[in-house]
Amino acid sequence: PEVPPVHVRPPSLAPPTCFAYIPQRSLFQELVALILHHRQLQGMDLFRKAIVQPGLPQDFALQTVQEAIKPQKHTKLVQDENQLLENILRTLLQELVSAAVQSGEEIMQYGQSVAEGESTEGQIPRLLDIVLYLCEKEHVEGGMIFQLLEDLTDMSTMRNCKDVFGYIESKQDTLGKPELFARGKLVMLRTCNQLLRRLSKANDVVFCGRIIMFLAHFFPLSERSAVNIKGVFNTSNETNYEKEAPDGISIDFNFYKTFWSLQEYFSNPASLTLAPAKWHKFTSCLMVVLDTFEAQPLSDEEGNANNLEDEASTFSIKYLTSSKLMGLEAPGKSDKDLPSETLKEELKTCEDRVKKLLTVTPPKGEEFLRSIEHILERERNWVWWKRDGCPPFEKQPIEKKSVQDGAKKRRPRWRLGNKELSQLWKWADQNPNALTDPQR
Incomplete structure (x- = not known):
């Protein structure tokens, strides 16, 4: 009998054995992606024209969005439309930052022009103003402005970040409105924390302080993210000093x-x-230091020689621990648990000695001590507030119920004609006897 032919599958048609199957996009998906890309380019062109257009954002911002997105609703975008608009704005922002860097200009001043004695703001602040207006009026998703600000700080150098943060500070009241705050508070917190991580705590003290002050004003007093509920100490802030004598x-x-x-x-x-x-x-080391300071107090002449106001400009948040400066900075075992009462007595003794030393240390020793005591009192209240569960400080105003227009307020009806007589009638079970009661 004839042997049937063996059909061998060509290698090109053999199924892959070592590679996973990667599905290809269909023609329809390619077409949709092409349409979205085309709409994104059109939207970017429209916003490029808008940011150089004179006038207030409310005059043309909504119209620009409607032309770029063609929304289903007239004044408010749905989720997909918000996403498309966000992609347009973030791409345009990246393009403007890149153009500013290539031109060598500061990014917040890029595109700024002066004509006939009037200066126009840069293109990036103009774009942010337009988006902020749209978010404030709830035409677009409220968190969009916060996302753009985060992108802008991520793309900027620290020098440019100061200008960007200046813009954020100038719009603090608007960004803090309830309709925007609820949408973007976490993004703003993340943006500020990223800036703080990029900054040097020794060289950028002022900028760090600006960011912290902004957060303190932007978030409510009872915001738990800034409370440090557990009272954790910052042990990473180490003070380095010389261990061997030079x-x-x-x-x-x-x-x-x-x-x-x-x-x-x-x-x-x-x-x-x-x-x-x-x-x-610790107590033995502290006693040595206190004994030395008490034995060699600072004189008035030595205290007045240090002008603290003049030194404020060169103030550093880190201690100067060099052994060469020590002569200028200072004159000349049990395994059982420590009883709490003994601990309190030792602390009280040390506290009294430190207060006495601060009082006699010129200049303005007593004034300095009062400031320290005030700070400690505030810290004590802060600890108690956290211990009580951080109750909110803000109290909402009591809303008075307004009477509808045209509706007459119904007067209460009393059994005996007025409130006083009705209350008098209820004072005793036998009302006639109440009239002769000497205690009435």
């Missing part, structure tokens, strides 16, 4: 190490109560 030093290096070693305990005070040996070491 050659040719003329100070008491043991006192130098003892003095700066106290910062290790101050950075995490809670750890002292958990280890009695650590507490005893």
Whole structure:
């Protein structure tokens, strides 16, 4: 019998054995993507014309959105339309930032012109103003302006970020409105935290302070994200000092190490109560420092020689721990649990000694001590507030119920004609006897 032919599948048609099957987009999907891309380009062209158009944003902003998106509703976009508009604006913003960088201009001043003595704002602030107006009037999704601001800070250098943040500060009241705040508070918090991480805490103190002050005003007082409920200490902020004495030093290096070693305990005070040996070491070091300061008090002449107002411009948030400066900065075991009463007595003794030293330290020792006590009092109240569950400080105003127009307010009816007589009648079970009661 004849052997049937063996049909061998061509290699080109053999199923892949080592690669996963990757589905290809259909022709319909390609067509949809092409249409969306075309609409995005058209929308970018319309907004390019809008940002150079004179006038207020309310004069043309909504019309520009309607021409770019062609929404189903006249004044408010649905989800897909919001997404398309966001893609248009974010792409346009990236394009403007790139153009500003290539031109060498500051991004917030890019496109700014001066004509006939009148200056126009840059194209990027103009774009942000348009989007902010649309978000405020709820024509578009309220979080869109916050997303653009986050993109802008991510694409900017720290020098340009100062200008961007200046714009944010100028629009703080509008951004803080309830309809916008609820949509963008987390994005704004993330944006500010990213800026703080990029900044140097030693060299950019003023900018860091601006960001923190903005957050304090932007978020309500009872915002839990800034409360530090657990009271965690910032142990990462270490104070570095010299562990070995350098050659040719003329100070008491043991006192130098003892003095700066106290910062290790101050950075995490809670750890002292958990280890009695650590507490005893801390108190012994503290006594050495206090004894030295009490034995060699600072004179009035030495205190007045340091003008704190003049030094404010060069103030640093980190301590100067060099051993070479020590002569200028300062004159000249049990394993059982520490009883709480003993701990309180030792703390009280140290507190009294420190207060006495601060009082006699010129200049303005008493004034400085009062400031410290005021700060500690506020901190104590802050701890109690967190302990009570952070109740809100804000109290909503009581709304008075307004009577509808044209409706007459019904007067209450009393059994005996008026309120006083009706109350008098209810004072006793036997009302005639109440009239002769001497206690009435």
